[in-house]
Amino acid sequence: MSTPYPHPPYPAHPYPQPGAPYPPVSGPGCEVCGALPAAPVTVRGHQGMVVVMRFTRRRGTLCRPCALAVFRQTQRDTLVRGWWGVLSLVVTPVVLLLNLGALARIRRLPAPVTAVWRPPLDPGRPLLRRPAGLLPLAVLAALAVAVPVLIAAGGSEEPSGVRFQPRRNTEPLSVGACAHNDREWPHQDLRNVPCDSPDAQYLITDQHNGYCADGDYYAHLQYSADGVTPLCLHPVRN
Ligand SMILES: [Zn+2]
Structure with missing residues (x-):
């Protein structure tokens, strides 16, 4: 099923590493946390x-x-x-x-x-x-x-x-709004921001058929209203 949002030609990486090649994001994920690359x-x-x-x-x-x-x-x-x-x-x-x-x-x-x-x-x-x-x-x-x-x-x-630092933002994210991550990836300290704000980094969406679209990120469970269904973070800028 196609995503209703415009999709970059390749997955946008919100935390590019200067001088590093585009990191591989396929293959088996981490056995502990699911992150890629592993x-x-x-x-x-x-x-x-x-x-x-x-x-x-x-x-x-x-x-x-x-x-x-x-x-x-x-x-x-x-x-x-x-x-x-x-x-x-x-x-x-x-x-x-x-x-x-x-x-x-x-x-x-x-x-x-x-x-x-x-x-x-x-x-x-x-x-x-x-x-x-x-x-x-x-x-x-x-x-x-x-x-x-x-x-x-x-x-x-x-x-x-x-390093782990205390999380500042604990409010659930609102689907359709945008989010900003106050922490450096892979850590998440997400807060709702208006989509026309310069702080907007991700459009917050629901999953489609149980998955986020290619190139989207998964928000940690505590950011969804029900606490069990991860929301998707669609990069809106690099
Ligand atoms: Zn891991």
Whole structure:
């Protein structure tokens, strides 16, 4: 079924990344939040238990923020629980270093341009910037190995838009009106604005046959009047 709204020749991207090619928005979405683009990610963990040890593996198709959250959580768990065994003292730095390959792949993923059924995971702060307990433990356990790994894993700052901030706008959106996002994509902090306002970024529409039109975005559920049917956001300008 065709959309009653004029459609751009290709999907409009309201948050273009300077110098970046047009991001791919097809293929499987993130398993956690549904956002695109997403890619297969595998992060390994290790737990030493004095005489035995345990290897863990977290694998999935994830968007950049969700993958970064899984990576940081797993590295943190390995840094805390990895060292407790003679063999584990050797295995843990190897596992931490192997994960840096996964981190490089995660960082090559563009930021999500769609969000479907829930917000992405919060990557939190880079490991090196987390307070209390973690760093002294890791430093004591394997000073020479852990510090370079930590620096490589947590040294660079994420763009501030990836962080969660309190949502300011909680009013449901009005179909037929326009909306402005006060947050940087993929986060949504949407408010109703008149369509003739310079702030208007999206025309708010209902779904057609259960889907938004190609190139449209899905508003988070809390912005619909019934709280269960996502509204569509049709870009009205770039
Ligand atoms: Zn995600």
